[in-house]
Amino acid sequence: MRKTIVEMLKNAGENFISGESIAGELKISRTAVWKHIQKLREHGYEIISREKCGYKLKDAPDLLLPSEIQIGLDTKIIGLNMEYYPSVDSTNRVAKALAYHGAEEGTIVVAEEQTGGKGRLDRTFYSPRGKGIWFSVILRPKILPKEAPKCTLMAAVAVAEAMNRFNLKAQIKWPNDIMFNWRKLVGILTEMTGEIGKITYLVIGVGINVNIKRDEFPEEIQGVATSLLEMSGEPLSRVVLFRAVLEEFDKLYIEVKALGFDRVIERWKKYNVTLGKQIQVISAGDGETFTGKAVDLNSDGALVVETAQGRRTVYAGDVSIR
Amino acid sequence: MRKTIVEMLKNAGENFISGESIAGELKISRTAVWKHIQKLREHGYEIISREKCGYKLKDAPDLLLPSEIQIGLDTKIIGLNMEYYPSVDSTNRVAKALAYHGAEEGTIVVAEEQTGGKGRLDRTFYSPRGKGIWFSVILRPKILPKEAPKCTLMAAVAVAEAMNRFNLKAQIKWPNDIMFNWRKLVGILTEMTGEIGKITYLVIGVGINVNIKRDEFPEEIQGVATSLLEMSGEPLSRVVLFRAVLEEFDKLYIEVKALGFDRVIERWKKYNVTLGKQIQVISAGDGETFTGKAVDLNSDGALVVETAQGRRTVYAGDVSIR
Numbered sequence: 001m002r003k004t005i006v007e008m009l010k011n012a013g014e015n016f017i018s019g020e021s022i023a024g025e026l027k028i029s030r031t032a033v034w035k036h037i038q039k040l041r042e043h044g045y046e047i048i049s050r051e052k053c054g055y056k057l058k059d060a061p062d063l064l065l066p067s068e069i070q071i072g073l074d075t076k077i078i079g080l081n082m083e084y085y086p087s088v089d090s091t092n093r094v095a096k097a098l099a100y101h102g103a104e105e106g107t108i109v110v111a112e113e114q115t116g117g118k119g120r121l122d123r124t125f126y127s128p129r130g131k132g133i134w135f136s137v138i139l140r141p142k143i144l145p146k147e148a149p150k151c152t153l154m155a156a157v158a159v160a161e162a163m164n165r166f167n168l169k170a171q172i173k174w175p176n177d178i179m180f181n182w183r184k185l186v187g188i189l190t191e192m193t194g195e196i197g198k199i200t201y202l203v204i205g206v207g208i209n210v211n212i213k214r215d216e217f218p219e220e221i222q223g224v225a226t227s228l229l230e231m232s233g234e235p236l237s238r239v240v241l242f243r244a245v246l247e248e249f250d251k252l253y254i255e256v257k258a259l260g261f262d263r264v265i266e267r268w269k270k271y272n273v274t275l276g277k278q279i280q281v282i283s284a285g286d287g288e289t290f291t292g293k294a295v296d297l298n299s300d301g302a303l304v305v306e307t308a309q310g311r312r313t314v315y316a317g318d319v320s321i322r
Numbered sequence: 323m324r325k326t327i328v329e330m331l332k333n334a335g336e337n338f339i340s341g342e343s344i345a346g347e348l349k350i351s352r353t354a355v356w357k358h359i360q361k362l363r364e365h366g367y368e369i370i371s372r373e374k375c376g377y378k379l380k381d382a383p384d385l386l387l388p389s390e391i392q393i394g395l396d397t398k399i400i401g402l403n404m405e406y407y408p409s410v411d412s413t414n415r416v417a418k419a420l421a422y423h424g425a426e427e428g429t430i431v432v433a434e435e436q437t438g439g440k441g442r443l444d445r446t447f448y449s450p451r452g453k454g455i456w457f458s459v460i461l462r463p464k465i466l467p468k469e470a471p472k473c474t475l476m477a478a479v480a481v482a483e484a485m486n487r488f489n490l491k492a493q494i495k496w497p498n499d500i501m502f503n504w505r506k507l508v509g510i511l512t513e514m515t516g517e518i519g520k521i522t523y524l525v526i527g528v529g530i531n532v533n534i535k536r537d538e539f540p541e542e543i544q545g546v547a548t549s550l551l552e553m554s555g556e557p558l559s560r561v562v563l564f565r566a567v568l569e570e571f572d573k574l575y576i577e578v579k580a581l582g583f584d585r586v587i588e589r590w591k592k593y594n595v596t597l598g599k600q601i602q603v604i605s606a607g608d609g610e611t612f613t614g615k616a617v618d619l620n621s622d623g624a625l626v627v628e629t630a631q632g633r634r635t636v637y638a639g640d641v642s643i644r
Binding site for chain 2: 120121142143144145146147148149152175189190191192193194195196197198200284285286315316317
């Protein structure tokens with residue numbers, strides 16, 4: 001409802017639009033229109049009202065509100081449903097709860113701020129208010145659980161393709177960190193629930209550091225984290241970038257459903273900065289540490305490493321470039 | 323508390339034991355003891371009380387009560403915590419909810435009856451009151467999600483080893499159905515939640531058809547289901563069998579934690595009736611059907627099938643012997 005009002009205001013441009021015509025379009029009372037306008041103002045929309053003329057949009061907030069994101073969003077699955085939070089503990093936690101209760105594929109949970117943002121293995125993920133894009137998407141792919149890691153690669157490629165639109169060249173470190181100057185720009189956490197032969201749902205959480213200045217990061221991560229602001233030298237519209245990410249994500253996912261992961265793997269390889277490098281690996285299973293040369297990504301999305309003792313396949317773990 | 327009372331009564335054998343000594347042992351009032359005795363009687367314990375003598379156990383119910391199962395149960399992990407339901411929709415559903423809220427590894431959910439028992443892919447699983455063992459166990463193994471299928475093999479082997487104690491030879495059809503005369507005796511459903519590199523929890527649901535007569539099965543499954551009663555010709559004590567299953571499960575799981583799945587695979591091969599057979603496979607991923615000869619179980623627990631077009635590896639699916 002409010003999305004439609006924003007859309008009408010935007011379409012009107014510099015013109016006023018009467019409360020009556022909004023009421024007519026939405027088949028609600030003029031008082032109800034006024035209440036929605038008040039709500040939009042609370043969300044940061046600057047809306048001028050003038051007697052006998054109606055309403056005019058002066059300024060939209062730089063917030064990741066569904067009313068901002070969904071207008072002009074060109075997707076078929078991802079983001080058709082969206083839950084928005086000014087602040088939440090973790091978008092993945094909310095998305096998992098929604099998925100458990102049957103939320104449909106493509107549902108997005110987005111927040112201006114996460115107070116308990118999580119990375120892999122319960123590591124904290126810094127997610128300050130209004131300075132990044134912190135969201136989770138629910139997918140229900142008809143693939144085997146062992147293929148889930150490739151959905152994580154897909155998410156990284158989607159963000160990379162979106163960055164491309166802004167002439168920002170993403171560098172993906174296996175499996176799914178996006179880096180700039182060997183510092184982390186984007187983190188992804190995929191969680192899975194299913195049976196042995198079937199994924200019930202995946203929740204893919206994506207955190208993009210957008211407009212965070214170097215010295216705004218907590219001291220302990222200043223050496224390892226960076227932002228698109230630092231990369232490009234200028235602030236980015238989170239709304240525009242978020243739309244781009246959702247659109248690229250949608251495009252890739254539809255392709256995966258129809259044709260499998262070949263293109264994801266191919267695009268991943270184009271963006272990757274791991275293959276060909278001497279790396280150190282800490283395996284996720286047993287915590288074993290070893291070194292070698294990353295030589296390939298196999299068809300499961302696992303990393304093939306050439307070590308002094310022969311080839312090893314890493315399904316999950318931490319990789320650092322030596 | 324009630325478990326201790328039952329234990330004291332059992333230890334007393336034919337003798338009476340005074341309310342006072344129970345009260346003293348448990349540090350509760352005699353009135354509280356009397357209330358527990360009443361509760362036990364409600365659960366089916368026949369307890370005689372005689373003035374000036376106290377209480378004597380005449381008969382214990384054939385129910386899978388923690389007070390029955392845990393006394394004399396020789397396990398270190400599995401079954402130390404137990405939730406019991408006379409009737410529940412699905413023990414897996416309850417176990418998943420408990421696991422989500424942090425229940426510890428080894429926690430068991432058991433029911434006399436499931437009203438909405440589930441098999442793989444939302445198939446129904448017939449679970450009539452008091453005639454089988456319907457339980458779920460929560461595990462938190464430190465293994466990769468891709469190794470989860472081997473936990474399912476482990477569960478099948480545990481039941482097979484327990485049957486062995488009663489001189490009943492189990493036949494395992496890949497991956498984890500236990501058969502007798504090509505009819506299903508035992509079904510297993512494993513559900514998983516985790517990250518890409520980490521299992522948060524597994525819930526393994528096991529349904530054992532114990533004392534179900536052939537004509538008691540619903541007509542539509544009479545041709546494909548059977549029971550231990552039909553196999554051995556005589557009714558089995560569910561309590562004794564359940565303890566055996568939990569003990570074998572515990573033993574195998576402790577070994578897996580220390581040494582990996584080698585012994586599980588080896589024992590599985592001993593019990594299996596799939597390898598060497600001409601089979602038809604319906605793949606879980608894409609629903610593709612094909613035929614071939616089952617030639618091996620690989621190190622991931624997947625089935626290797628020799629087809630006219632070469633070897634194929636099946637990670638999940640339905641297998642029927644031709």
